[in-house]
Amino acid sequence: MFLRNFKYLWPERFLPEPAWADPFDTDPPLTPDGPLGVLLVNLGTPDEPTAPAIRRYLAEFLSDPRVIEIPRYLWLPILHGMVLRRRPARLAPRYADIWMEGGSPLLVYTQRQAAAVQDVLRGRGLSVRVEAAMRYGNPSIADTIAALRREGCDRFLTVPLYPQYSASTTATVIDQVGRVAATLRNQPELRFLKRFHVDPGYIGALAHSIQSYWDANGRAQKLLMSFHGLPRYSIELGDPYYRDCLQTARALRERLGLREDEVEVSFQSRFGAARWLEPYTEPTLKELARLGVTEVDVVCPGFTADCIETLEEIAQEGRDAFLEAGGKRLRYLPALNDDPAWITALSDMVQTQLQGWPGSASRAL
Ligand SMILES: C=CC1=C(C)c2cc3[nH]c(cc4nc(cc5[nH]c(cc1n2)c(C)c5CCC(=O)O)C(CCC(=O)O)=C4C)c(C)c3C=C
Numbered sequence: 001m002f003l004r005n006f007k008y009l010w011p012e013r014f015l016p017e018p019a020w021a022d023p024f025d026t027d028p029p030l031t032p033d034g035p036l037g038v039l040l041v042n043l044g045t046p047d048e049p050t051a052p053a054i055r056r057y058l059a060e061f062l063s064d065p066r067v068i069e070i071p072r073y074l075w076l077p078i079l080h081g082m083v084l085r086r087r088p089a090r091l092a093p094r095y096a097d098i099w100m101e102g103g104s105p106l107l108v109y110t111q112r113q114a115a116a117v118q119d120v121l122r123g124r125g126l127s128v129r130v131e132a133a134m135r136y137g138n139p140s141i142a143d144t145i146a147a148l149r150r151e152g153c154d155r156f157l158t159v160p161l162y163p164q165y166s167a168s169t170t171a172t173v174i175d176q177v178g179r180v181a182a183t184l185r186n187q188p189e190l191r192f193l194k195r196f197h198v199d200p201g202y203i204g205a206l207a208h209s210i211q212s213y214w215d216a217n218g219r220a221q222k223l224l225m226s227f228h229g230l231p232r233y234s235i236e237l238g239d240p241y242y243r244d245c246l247q248t249a250r251a252l253r254e255r256l257g258l259r260e261d262e263v264e265v266s267f268q269s270r271f272g273a274a275r276w277l278e279p280y281t282e283p284t285l286k287e288l289a290r291l292g293v294t295e296v297d298v299v300c301p302g303f304t305a306d307c308i309e310t311l312e313e314i315a316q317e318g319r320d321a322f323l324e325a326g327g328k329r330l331r332y333l334p335a336l337n338d339d340p341a342w343i344t345a346l347s348d349m350v351q352t353q354l355q356g357w358p359g360s361a362s363r364a365l
């Protein structure tokens with residue numbers, strides 16, 4: 001860098017032509033009217049259902065200080081000395097069990113969402129490129145932004161696919177886009193969608209998918225809404241996640257026309273020794289069985305795509321726990337994935353956020 005800068009101290013006549021070009025700028029040239037870039041970002045997932053691939057993914061995920069807020073010098077030895085030695089091997093068969101033709105369900109569904117939203121928006125006359133990206137693992141946010149810039153995108157909307165805002169999920173996506181921008185001289189314009197926990201399209205799509213299932217198969221005694229958990233201290237430090245979840249749960253219950261006693265809310269996927277949001281999902285399922293509830297339908301409104309936390313933890317482990325405790329039937333109702341009503345709702349949210357940018361004018365609206 002020093003040597004490259006040095007030529008600017010030299011008299012101008014010694015500089016190679018063109019003297020005014022910026023020799024440091026490795027950014028691709030941008031076409032002024034390139035398409036609008038949209039990143040649909042989800043958490044991330046291993047590249048393969050094998051222990052080494054899971055270890056790589058977890059190492060990146062769990063060393064993010066937004067996710068584990070224990071001081072580094074205490075946490076990193078635990079992570080590398082214990083968690084990354086045991087957990088990958090334990091998870092490998094569980095990932096293998098849910099693996100799909102095109103890869104991990106989380107990635108496959110997020111890619112389908114991106115392709116479908118792109119189709120809808122182009123059909124409405126917008127000039128957009130919509131891509132799926134993962135906060136950890138692949139395809140990375142950095143690679144995805146670089147690829148879209150090569151196609152001429154100079155404006156990016158980032159949509160973290162978490163309906164409820166949390167620093168451990170949403171904020172770290174926004175941090176990462178900022179980190180990518182920090183490496184660029186000619187920065188693109190950036191916008192972000194913070195949350196959509198009570199968006200009428202999102203709530204409507206959830207309600208529609210649940211109601212259609214019930215219309216075809218009948219309704220269980222209880223609907224359990226299970227959200228991903230979070231350490232309690234995150235909430236005490238000001239994270240709005242818990243409030244967001246409760247607002248989603250209420251909006252969904254009202255949209256379904258259910259009474260309060262027909263619905264339970266719980267929090268799953270506890271990780272580590274700290275106290276997390278309560279009630280925990282598995283003890284709730286057991287308690288319901290103990291109280292004589294024999295049938296329960298479980299929905300996970302915080303997951304816009306099915307993944308190990310829903311397909312494995314709820315649909316398999318949760319079901320086993322409920323049946324063992326005396327329950328007769330647990331049905332897991334799938335995540336929104338590429339449900340058409342959800343794709344429309346997501347496209348509407350994206351389109352609203354893109355307003356005012358060149359190429360965002362719609363034929364349909
Ligand atoms: C939906 C929102 C999510 C929040 C909030 C969240 C917080 C959070 N998660 C962990 C630890 C783990 N999560 C894991 C998987 C996982 N988590 C989410 C979503 C949220 N996490 C998704 C969509 C997934 C699925 C990934 C997939 O590959 O399918 C895992 C990995 C699996 C496992 O080891 O059990 C861990 C670990 C923490 C610590 C945290 C908040 C602080």
Ligand SMILES: [Fe+2]
Nearest residue numbers: 043228269309
């Ligand atoms: Fe998680």
Ligand SMILES: [Fe+2]
Nearest residue numbers: 269308309313
């Ligand atoms: Fe889990």
